[in-house]
Amino acid sequence: xxxxxxxxxxxxxxxxxxxxxxxxxxxxxxxxxxxxxxxxxxxxxxxxxxxxxxxxxxxxxxxxxxxxxxxxxxxxxxxxxxxxxxxxxxxxxxxxxxxxxxxxxxxxxxxxxxxxxxxxxxxxxxxxxxxxxxxxxxxxxxxxxxxxxxxxxxxxxxxxxxxxxxxxxxxxxxxxxxxxxxxxxxxxxxxxxxxxxxxxxxxxxxxxxxxxxxxxxxxxxxxxxxxxxxxxxxxxxxxxxxxxxxxxxxxxxxxxxxxxxxxxxxxxxxxxxxxxxxxxxxxxxxxxxxxxxxxxxxxxxxxxxxxxxxxxxxxxxxxxxxxxxxxxxxxxxxxxxxxxxxxxxxxxxxxxxxxxxxxxxxxxxxxxxxxxxxxxxxxxxxxxxxxxxxxxxxxxxxxxxxxxxxxxxxxxxxxxxxxxxxxxxxxxxxxxxxxxxxxxxxxxxxxxxxxxxxxxxxxxxxx
Numbered sequence: 001x002x003x004x005x006x007x008x009x010x011x012x013x014x015x016x017x018x019x020x021x022x023x024x025x026x027x028x029x030x031x032x033x034x035x036x037x038x039x040x041x042x043x044x045x046x047x048x049x050x051x052x053x054x055x056x057x058x059x060x061x062x063x064x065x066x067x068x069x070x071x072x073x074x075x076x077x078x079x080x081x082x083x084x085x086x087x088x089x090x091x092x093x094x095x096x097x098x099x100x101x102x103x104x105x106x107x108x109x110x111x112x113x114x115x116x117x118x119x120x121x122x123x124x125x126x127x128x129x130x131x132x133x134x135x136x137x138x139x140x141x142x143x144x145x146x147x148x149x150x151x152x153x154x155x156x157x158x159x160x161x162x163x164x165x166x167x168x169x170x171x172x173x174x175x176x177x178x179x180x181x182x183x184x185x186x187x188x189x190x191x192x193x194x195x196x197x198x199x200x201x202x203x204x205x206x207x208x209x210x211x212x213x214x215x216x217x218x219x220x221x222x223x224x225x226x227x228x229x230x231x232x233x234x235x236x237x238x239x240x241x242x243x244x245x246x247x248x249x250x251x252x253x254x255x256x257x258x259x260x261x262x263x264x265x266x267x268x269x270x271x272x273x274x275x276x277x278x279x280x281x282x283x284x285x286x287x288x289x290x291x292x293x294x295x296x297x298x299x300x301x302x303x304x305x306x307x308x309x310x311x312x313x314x315x316x317x318x319x320x321x322x323x324x325x326x327x328x329x330x331x332x333x334x335x336x337x338x339x340x341x342x343x344x345x346x347x348x349x350x351x352x353x354x355x356x357x358x359x360x361x362x363x364x365x366x367x368x369x370x371x372x373x374x375x376x377x378x379x380x381x382x383x384x385x386x387x388x389x390x391x392x393x394x395x396x397x398x399x400x401x402x403x404x405x406x407x408x409x410x411x412x413x414x415x416x417x418x419x420x421x422x423x424x425x426x427x428x429x430x431x432x433x434x435x436x437x438x439x440x441x442x443x444x445x446x447x448x449x450x451x452x453x454x455x456x457x458x459x460x461x462x463x
Contacts, residue, residue: 030120030210030338031311032271034201034258035086035330038251039079039127039169039221042281043304044289045248051286054245055233058256059306062275064318066310067358071324073369073385074279075350077295077302080104080129082278082327083216087111087130087158089331089351091370094451098374101168103132103153107457109346111331112159115212118340123200124155124163126193126216131167144175146182154180160214164196169221188227189218190247194254198261205265210338215258220247220283244283259310269312272337274330276307292422298371298383298392299422311337315358322417323362324387326369329354346456348447368437370444384441388417389430391437411438 075085081092095105131153145166155163204211226246262268280302281287282295293299328351
């Protein structure tokens with residue numbers, strides 16, 4: 001009999017603290033953590049997912065070595081909101097991170113803050129994009145995307161000991177902020193990011209200190225500017241494809257370099273290496289794997305992304321999971337994996353720990369995954385994935401009136417296990433299910449509005 005590892009209600013709080021009994025029986029050997037994320041890489045943008053032209057040998061090797069998620073979703077269809085979800089385990093709407101460039105709320109508790117207080121060395125390398133309008137000021141004050149030391153929402157203010165970071169996407173020969181000081185670099189942006197991450201990882205490995213290294217690439221976000229050698233792999237294709245695929249090739253190369261260094265340093269066995277993208281594809285049907293919609297929509301093409309976790313000490317044998325998982329799950333999973341205690345945890349969390357899935361103890365998910373888009377800060381399209389059904393309310397059209405089949409009714413329901421392209425609306429056939437899921441979604445949305453109003457912090461202060 002398969003057992004569920006998740007809480008049975010949509011609003012149930014997942015508090016992930018190691019109990020005293022667990023600590024006494026089996027002390028946690030703190031794993032290192034390397035979180036790697038591409039920018040705008042779609043579900044179809046890997047050769048292991050069947051892309052007809054792309055060459056991604058290192059991602060293919062990673063997919064053969066760890067847990068490959070076949071149904072991994074970002075919390076939002078755009079970059080800043082998804083990044084906020086990874087940092088906090090909370091839906092980005094709870095902190096007002098509605099759109100690209102919207103800031104994270106300064107009071108939020110991040111994975112970096114929790115692990116920093118638990119003895120981890122913490123480093124951020126690459127794209128940050130959680131510092132809001134401060135990024136506009138950065139690009140006016142200096143050439144490039146460097147985050148400055150004066151930025152109140154810099155990685156350093158949000159829990160990172162060291163950082164070499166950009167406020168947004170960046171490409172060849174970038175200007176990045178090294179702990180807030182602008183510095184000019186040469187080369188492909190993914191190579192530069194990896195170079196800096198590896199310096200940090202090598203230093204911590206030499207010191208024998210557990211580390212969190214967040215490596216967030218600026219590719220393959222536009223503008224696509226690949227190195228000539230990376231473009232050459234696709235020389236028979238149009239120039240735009242050469243640049244796009246070349247950028248993914250550079251990301252893939254960086255994944256290989258990171259994994260090779262972990263093995264060289266003899267820390268790979270107890271390192272959680274987690275790879276994913278920040279939202280669905282933006283470069284056409286092949287990029288999304290021919291799913292409906294694209295970046296900017298709550299349809300599958302805008303939310304479903306490549307994702308793989310490698311952790312040999314815990315995931316001894318590679319496997320492929322069809323269980324729906326989310327960037328919302330990363331924070332609680334990492335807290336439980338490390339045994340880190342967050343005594344002042346802000347509630348509620350929207351994600352859950354995936355450790356039982358890592359351990360092959362379950363294939364079920366009984367807690368739904370919510371999505372909610374705000375257009376011009378006005379509530380709009382929302383969705384709820386209660387496997388295998390996905391409900392859409394107020395879907396309207398996608399951001400440009402394209403890619404989603406045009407105008408939609410007020411409610412849509414799909415069985416995405418059988419209909420991943422969301423083509424056959426079942427809402428008229430399943431009125432009871434629609435009513436139940438709509439009520440659950442509205443209850444969750446009401447809790448989000450309370451969070452947005454600051455009630456999470458009021459309740460916490462009163463405890």
